[in-house]
Amino acid sequence: MSAGTTNTNLLPIMRNDYSLDSVCCTKRTLQTFSHMWIVENFSSYLQDPEPIICLSSSPFSPVVGASALTQWRLVCYPKGNYGAASNYMSIFLEYIKGERDIKAKAEYSLVNRKCELTEMRKDAQFSVYKCGNTRGFINYVKYDTLTLLENDTLDDDKLKIYVRITIMDDAITEDTKYQEYDDTECINFTTRGLEGLVRDFSQLLLHSPPKMSDIKILARVSPSQNSNGIIEINHHDSNPSKVTFHVHKLILAARSPVFAAMFSNSTLESTTNIIEINDLRSETIQSMLEYIYTGKVNDIKNSTVELYRCADKYQLEDLRLQAEMALMSSISVETSAEILLLADQHHSKELKSRVIQFIVNGNLKAITQTEGWHKYVACIPDLVTEVIQATTHE
Incomplete structure (x- = not known):
């Protein structure tokens, strides 16, 4: 036999004529859900004289699945947490409610004015979250770069934090029917x-x-x-x-x-x-x-x-919810009156609450002087009353 040739008779014979009496399959479910947190007037936190400021999002949960009863929230330190390097913002995910330990990992991003995900940071591997555990990035992003004029991260001084969480369930082995398939054809159809x-x-x-x-x-x-x-x-x-x-x-x-x-x-x-x-x-x-x-x-x-x-x-x-999220991110002095009337007419409690919060949070005087306020709100006494009552509660 000459050099460089192979005797094919010496190769193992691969056969596909085996038979099976039974088959079992071990499965593990990975459930992914996401949440966006909008922090308005973000630059004010960077200018606050307090050395350390802690902000928390509202609790949120997976919509469906075995972990739907768990609750989570985001925690942000605009000027850094204890131990953070100078000029860094810190971001964490906290597991606040659940009856069991959860294996999970998170991916954090900021949403810029073009609705693009930026500054993406993600956990390298899954971690075990016990109720009350907090994990994240102490040195997430340099906060002084967020306010640069050429930076698109802040949209009307709103910092939008997006998190995608993946939960790993326990493995389950069960009997299943056998079905032949070719690995080379295994495509996500x-x-x-x-x-x-x-x-x-x-x-x-x-x-x-x-x-x-x-x-x-x-x-x-x-x-x-x-x-x-x-x-x-x-x-x-x-x-x-x-x-x-x-x-x-x-x-x-x-x-x-x-x-x-x-x-x-x-x-x-x-x-x-x-x-x-x-x-x-x-x-x-x-x-x-x-x-x-x-x-x-x-x-x-x-x-x-x-x-x-x-x-x-x-x-x-689904289209209504997409439009509602877009409206929440577009609330401004000029648009708030029209969005408030829209939320009231269509009985959207969350959108209405978000607009009223924006109005009473230091913007009332400017908004009441806009054309939109006189066109959409001033002529509806009940809406004016709601805004005034919200102001008194602040």
Whole structure:
């Protein structure tokens, strides 16, 4: 046998003709949940004469799963904790309520004004949290860099802290049915399938021919209307100020209980296959359709107030929650009055509480002098009373 050659007869023979009488599988669940904490007027804590300041978030919990009854909170030292290096902010995760020890790890980030995650720090491995335990980073980020003019971390002097927590459950071994598979084909088909679904439905919304749709939505044209693939400007119709969206009944009904009820009864819309929406701008309707077809909105900050009303009107709960979070992060002296009226009209206690807190926290005089206050709030005595009562409680 010459050098450099291999005798294939000496290689082990790999066979796949074995048989099995039984199979068991050991499983371990990893549950991930997230929370965002907004600290307003953050620079004031850096200017506070107290050498050490401790801030705590409200308690939060996983929405579902075996750990749904546990409670956690974030703890922040804007000017550092004891033992922190000079000019560093400290951040910690505290396990505050639970009946058992939890194996978990956390990933911390700051959300900048562009809604991007920055300053990411994460635990290298899982740790055992006993109730009352606190873990995190003493030297998380240099706080003096947060306030630089060229830095986008602070949005209107608000520090947004985002944490993603992964909980590791105990391993469980159980009998299971045997199913042959090829390791080389072991791909995350669920993720890939969802990505393909979003892509295909986006194409269906943007580029499907009008003849393939079975219903039209008519909306009013906004002064700055820009048409794209899903919009048809009705230049030849009797009303040229209308915009037409070619859509599909089954998709609308599957995503919105309001549309489902509309098409299930003898309504004008189900008979004519035309829905006229006159109380929302066409851009808002376009964003709503993006969400209905793909589960996301590309630019939710474009028309957040009206999109919130739209989501509430058509009972699109996830879209309403996304819009509500965007509204919470956009509260300012100029916008607070309109957001307060919106929260009151749509019975959003959390959003309303957040706006009132902003108003009474040193901004009352400036806000009452804005045009928005006189337009949205001053003419509603009950709202004015609530704000005054909140001021007296401060």
